[in-house]
Amino acid sequence: MDSHVEVIEKHPLSIRWVHWVNFPLVCIMVWSGLCIYWADAVYVLPRSWLNAIGLQSSLGKGLAWHWAFAVVFSINGILYLTFLFFSGHWRYVIPKKSDFRNALLVAAHDLRLTKTAPLIDKKYNSAQKLAYFSVSILGTLLIVTGFAIYKPTQLSWLIQLLGGYGSARFIHFYSTVAIVLFFFVHIAQVARAGWNQFRAMITGLEKVDSENT
Amino acid sequence: MKTPDLKRKMLTKSAFKKSNRRAFLSASIAGIGGFAGWYLLANSRMDRGTPALLRKVNDTYASFWKSNFDVNAKAPPADADGKPVRINGDIGMLKAVDAENYRLTIHDPQSKGTFQLSLEDIRKMPQATESFEFKCIEGWSRPVSCKGVRFSDFMRELGIDPGYKYAGMSSIDGGYYVSWDLESLYHPQTLICYEMNGSPLQPENGAPLRILSSVKYGVKQIKQLGSIAFLEEMPNDYWAERGYDDYLGL
Numbered sequence: 001m002d003s004h005v006e007v008i009e010k011h012p013l014s015i016r017w018v019h020w021v022n023f024p025l026v027c028i029m030v031w032s033g034l035c036i037y038w039a040d041a042v043y044v045l046p047r048s049w050l051n052a053i054g055l056q057s058s059l060g061k062g063l064a065w066h067w068a069f070a071v072v073f074s075i076n077g078i079l080y081l082t083f084l085f086f087s088g089h090w091r092y093v094i095p096k097k098s099d100f101r102n103a104l105l106v107a108a109h110d111l112r113l114t115k116t117a118p119l120i121d122k123k124y125n126s127a128q129k130l131a132y133f134s135v136s137i138l139g140t141l142l143i144v145t146g147f148a149i150y151k152p153t154q155l156s157w158l159i160q161l162l163g164g165y166g167s168a169r170f171i172h173f174y175s176t177v178a179i180v181l182f183f184f185v186h187i188a189q190v191a192r193a194g195w196n197q198f199r200a201m202i203t204g205l206e207k208v209d210s211e212n213t
Numbered sequence: 214m215k216t217p218d219l220k221r222k223m224l225t226k227s228a229f230k231k232s233n234r235r236a237f238l239s240a241s242i243a244g245i246g247g248f249a250g251w252y253l254l255a256n257s258r259m260d261r262g263t264p265a266l267l268r269k270v271n272d273t274y275a276s277f278w279k280s281n282f283d284v285n286a287k288a289p290p291a292d293a294d295g296k297p298v299r300i301n302g303d304i305g306m307l308k309a310v311d312a313e314n315y316r317l318t319i320h321d322p323q324s325k326g327t328f329q330l331s332l333e334d335i336r337k338m339p340q341a342t343e344s345f346e347f348k349c350i351e352g353w354s355r356p357v358s359c360k361g362v363r364f365s366d367f368m369r370e371l372g373i374d375p376g377y378k379y380a381g382m383s384s385i386d387g388g389y390y391v392s393w394d395l396e397s398l399y400h401p402q403t404l405i406c407y408e409m410n411g412s413p414l415q416p417e418n419g420a421p422l423r424i425l426s427s428v429k430y431g432v433k434q435i436k437q438l439g440s441i442a443f444l445e446e447m448p449n450d451y452w453a454e455r456g457y458d459d460y461l462g463l
Contacts, residue, residue, distance in 0.1 A: 004225055008220070021247075036352065040349070040352035060457040063458060088217070122218055123219055151463060203233045205224075
C-alpha cells in the first residue's frame, strides 16, 4: 500500500468556496463596521484604540463599503446554509446535549489542563460543533440586525421584533465582537491542528494516519 | 436517523498529489483574483469622495428601496425622554433668525415659479404632530416629538404638482443643502416643524423651520430651512459631496 494513501472526503467543494469567500468579506465588514462605530463609540471598544489603527473620521467610507458588501456577505451566508443543508453536512455541526459538556472537556484539553484527547464525532469534536454552530447563528443575527438598522422605518416590524433600534445596534455590535473572538480562536486552532487539516479546507481531502504530511 | 460517516477512499500518491495541486492552483487564482478585485475597487476613480463603483452599488440599492418604498411603514412612536435635544452640527447656520422677517422661498419651475412664504403662512397650514426616534448617521438615536405641517399637506396646500422627482433644500445662510426624493418627502413622518419636544424650535435646533423625519438620517433633516426647489434632477447635497451616500433612506 506504499504507493497509496487513504483519504477522507472532509469538506465539500461548495462549502470550501463559501468559507474562503467569507474570509475577506468578514474582514471588509469588520473593518468598515469599525469605521462606522468610531463615529459613536458607545460600547466596550474605546475610540482611542480605533484612532491607533487609523480608523478615525472615516464614517462615509465605512458606510459605503459596509452597505455595498453587506449584500454580498448575506448572499454568501445564505449559500453556506444552502450548501450545508444539501450536502448533508449540517448533521456534523448541530450540537447534541452531550456536546455542551464535552466542549468543556475539549477546552480543558486544548488549554493543556487535562491529557484526555477530545473525542471526534464523525467530523468535529464537541467544541468545534458548538463553535461552528454558534458562528452560523451569529452570522444570521448580524445580517438580520444589520438590515434592521439599515432600514429601521421601512423594516420597522423587524426593529420592533428586535426590541428597538438601540437594541438591534447593541446586538449587531456584540455579535461582531463574538465573531472576532471566534476568528482568533479559529486561527489559533488551525495552527495547532496542523497542515493536514488546513490543507483539507483547501483540497477537501484529509489524509488518514499521516505521520508526515 | 444516524449521521453517516464521512466518505473514505484510497488514492494513489500521484493522484492525491495531482488533486492537491489542482485545488491549490484554483485557490491561488481565486485569491489573486479577489485581491485584484479589491485593489481595483479601492483604487477606482473617485466620485465625490467615494470610489465610483461603490457609489454605483449603493445607488443601485437606493433605487431598489426607492421603487419599493412603503409610504405606510412608520417608525414606532417614541416618547420624549426629557433630555435636551442633542446638537450635532451648525454648518450653514446663523446665530439667530428674525422670525418676523423670515421668508421661505419655494421654486416650482413647472407651474408657480418662485414665491415666498412667511412663518404665519406655514402655521396656518394643517398642523400635525409625530413622534419617533431621530436617527443620526453617526449611530445614535433620540426620541423626538415634533409639531408642524406634514410635507405632503404642505404640497397640497400650495397646489404643487407631485410629479417632481427631487427637492433640494438649503439653509437660510445657504451653507448647508440637502437632496430629497419626493417619495420620502410624502411620507407621513416627514414634517416641516416649528416645535420640537413640546417647545418652540430654538435657533440651534433649526428655528424658525426645520425638517424632521423618520425616513432619513439627521444630516438630511435640514435646520433653518431657507428654500425648497422642486426638480427633475438630483440636486447637490452637502454630505454627498463629502463621500456620503446620496439617498440615506431609513
